[in-house]
Amino acid sequence: xxxxxxxxxxxxxxxxxxxxxxxxxxxxxxxxxxxxxxxxxxxxxxxxxxxxxxxxxxxxxxxxxxxxxxxxxxxxxxxxxxxxxxxxxxxxxxxxxxxxx
Numbered sequence: 736x737x738x739x740x741x742x743x744x745x746x747x748x749x750x751x752x753x754x755x756x757x758x759x760x761x762x763x764x765x766x767x768x769x770x771x772x773x774x775x776x777x778x779x780x781x782x783x784x785x786x787x788x789x790x791x792x793x794x795x796x797x798x799x800x801x802x803x804x805x806x807x808x809x810x811x812x813x814x815x816x817x818x819x820x821x822x823x824x825x826x827x828x829x830x831x832x833x834x835x836x
Contacts, residue, residue, distance in 0.1 A: 737814055757817055760816065
């Protein structure tokens with residue numbers, strides 16, 4: 736289970752995106768702009784490939800306010816997404832276990 740302390744503080748996201756994984760579920764978090772306001776955008780996608788090499792149709796995303804409080808909300812969302820279908824994510828733990836490969 737991912738904790739908000741596993742994700743970086745707000746200052747990190749002002750300069751860089753963050754990517755990580757949890758049992759085959761990869762995630763990508765970045766600062767973005769929407770209607771001239773800074774927001775967080777978080778994506779989930781199956782491993783083992785990186786964000787840019789994963790087919791767009793396999794990615795899901797959600798936006799959050801760009802605030803320190805949102806980091807806990809992002810961690811909660813990531814955990815919820817994993818918990819909804821752990822069997823799906825677990826099949827992507829490594830390149831050797833990717834379905835159809």
